Amino acid sequence: MSTKKIKVDLIREKIPVTTSNIYTGKSSLIILIQFIFGILVVTVVNSPLMILILQNERGWVLLLLMPLGVYGNLWLFTFSIAILTWLILKILKWIHPPQQGVFPLDSKEFKFYRHRYWASYLLYG
Numbered sequence: 001m002s003t004k005k006i007k008v009d010l011i012r013e014k015i016p017v018t019t020s021n022i023y024t025g026k027s028s029l030i031i032l033i034q035f036i037f038g039i040l041v042v043t044v045v046n047s048p049l050m051i052l053i054l055q056n057e058r059g060w061v062l063l064l065l066m067p068l069g070v071y072g073n074l075w076l077f078t079f080s081i082a083i084l085t086w087l088i089l090k091i092l093k094w095i096h097p098p099q100q101g102v103f104p105l106d107s108k109e110f111k112f113y114r115h116r117y118w119a120s121y122l123l124y125g
Helices: 003-013 024-054 059-062 066-095 108-124
Strands: none
Touching: 003 108, 024 066, 024 108, 059 066, 066 108
């Protein structure tokens, strides 16, 4: 069998040829929700400090401590996304527990597999 014949068969049968069998779609918006949540948490935590810097005449002293705050914000961003991801995965596993075996691409099991995949992609991808 030639290579061209195999490619035609794969295209005709619509067999996915990716490593993870996951394509982008509505499920991949979970990443955007996680990212926005992380940004909101960092903004809310840092807003009192920024107000203090802007209102205080000696705010430049607090600006000297900003490099330490950058590292803290990176950790805060990562852990807030990790907590949200854990919560999303718990909810998805509660709604539809993971199944073992082979299932068609248009089934409910594959749909929830895609949701769980995209929820964990930002942290583990």
